[in-house]
Amino acid sequence: MSKLRFDVVQEAFKKKAKDVTAPNERQSAYFGELVFNRDKMRKYLDSKVFNALVDCIDNGHPLDLSTADKVAGGMKEWALEHGVTHITHWFQPLTELTAEKHDSMLEYDGKGGVIEAFNGKSLIQQEPDASSFPSGGIRATFEARGYTAWDPTSPVFIQGDTLCIPTVFISYTGEALDYKTPLKKSLKAVSEAALPICRLFNPDVKKVYSYLGWEQEYFLVDEDLYAARPDLMLTGRTLVGHASSKNQQLDDHYFAAIPSRVAAFMRELEIEGCKLGIPLKTRHNEVAPNQFEFASIYGECNLSNDQNQMIMNTMNTVARKHGFVVLLHEKPFAGINGSGKHNNWSLGTDTGTQLLAPGKDALGNLQFVTFFVNVLAAVQRHNALLKASIASATNEHRLGANEAPPAIVSAFLGRTMTEVLRKLVELPSGTPIEIAGKTGASVGLVEIPEIFLDNTDRNRTSPFAFTGNRFEFRAVGSSSNCAGAMIALSAAVAQQLNLFKGDLDRELATGKPLEIAVMDTLKPIIRSVIDVVCFDGNGYSDEWQREAARRGLDTERSAPEIIKAYTTPESVELFTSLGIMTRKELEARNEVKWEMYSKKIQIEARVLGRMAINHIIPAALAYQNALLKNISLMKENFPESYKEKASVAIKLSDKISGWVTELESLVGNMVEARKKANAITDEYEKAVAYHKIAESLSTIRTPIDQLEEVVDNDTWPLPKYRELLFIN
Ligand code: ADP
């Protein structure tokens, strides 16, 4: 065993970067090559069908079946040219992974031969036998067949030999069983709530869009080392492992030169991403050793989220070609940074105005402040829900663990905007306020620079930060579907905008000019958000814990409890009034979340127990045997003074006995606790029980990590942190 680890490490270290063959064209030439985008639609559909499809995508007008047949025909022709043999409806169930069931295009032609077939019906709807997907009990087994329905706003794409059709996933009784359905509804809600407000500022606005730009953090581990770690293979994180002597303390990995094997992986991923129309823009080394990041150019939220899901899948396949495994887990290694997925979010109009960026003139700035303040109010009202939207068994390792996110959702504004808000509330009511812009006549009392000097005045401890033209929701976990966070945020903002519009209309009805009515409506909101949700200090400090509780912000840290925020009366009212989710759907989703939570911890607990008994204790005892042999040889040769001469061996052997005994007993207790937890039928109660077990896992880890420090390096059976983190 010891040899094995040594050999694996040696081989992993010797691996060299693989050559990547890039297409013989510039990136822009093959961007979107594997996506049925508008260019392809124009080429493969006649103009009538093209117009109908564009109308369906842009304005939601349904396609009739004969048009859908023609769309499918065009897609088929395009797909066959790319060697496609299979079709799949691609969806995003509540597992937080994507799902696909491939059907060959092959059909009998009825004349003794076969043909490739694909029609409108199979484009629009399918019924995968999806009874095994989590549904929180929405589908009893007898009506287990949910169905998938095409989302024409997400372009169809080719992956390998398969044409992938992005779809929503719904139960027969109409409940959403996925992320895409409520995401689309929440985006619609925020768009509809923002539109009438925008039109007060610019009557030409016809549509408001939500934008998402994700930054995806991840770790890479050599695949041979990965295969030697049962914990990584089965849980995505290391359940044991002493800290390496060197980890991230020198900050020498962050933004450092990208290692050549990793660079080759990134290059190939970018090529694949580019073909899939995913505009990967930024790549760099992250803070922790072997941690990296990709960020794409932001885009319409639903599409950008699909792209994130696509790239997460593609990362795994491409990494294997380079002898790596991608770890998307939020906390694969103890003691060093975990991985998040910053969700950069903003709103914009079809007239090109960014609603969360300073305007070009006074009116534009007033509009900016309006949206800015309402977002803060939404985050304030639903801070517990927003935390629930990012809570999971895996992200729980980051929550409140001195690493973004803290377990309190507050907002960071930066110096400029904090001062702007303070000045605005100080002005006497009825003052015709014009917020100065860079251009245009301005008698501004409050100035907003067109570009923020403190744009990069980053507060890494804030979960929700304003960064000049957008908010960055940093608490989202690296492995999660961005939609969870985007649904909660969009819903909260939509509700707040509706409330604001109601109040504003009352002010306008008194005959006040727009500028005064807006400010009068905003002022009480500004006062409240400054006092409550806005926080520019250290989000990790103990004082903040106390202060936040005093301010009435949610400070709960345990994921099973946090998740409850989805079904509070305020949340149910939020989602149902906007038509995003019903109470039944919310309750079912929580069941799923608790169930997933328990199952993940259950797997971790089992793996850790087995590693302790089958890997660690045998290695420790083997080494102890060597020590005992040393002691008895000493005794044989130096009967008088062996205790002194064998003192180190005796000491080490005693330590091993101590740790091994403790370990065995801790594992025994954990197994008992697990048995009790498994007997609980209520999913919430079970998750609470498993939360306690999750805490005990780190206690079990302690004797193991101590043993790693004592046991002969040759005998240790698992690749160590120094090997997992520094070989690339
Ligand atoms: P940093 O690490 O400094 O936060 P990055 O360049 O890594 O910045 O990522 C910034 C992300 O924010 C990118 O995905 C970018 O496309 C996105 N972004 C920029 N402007 C907006 C915007 N107005 N709305 C949404 N996302 C945006």
Ligand code: MG
């Ligand atoms: Mg960022």
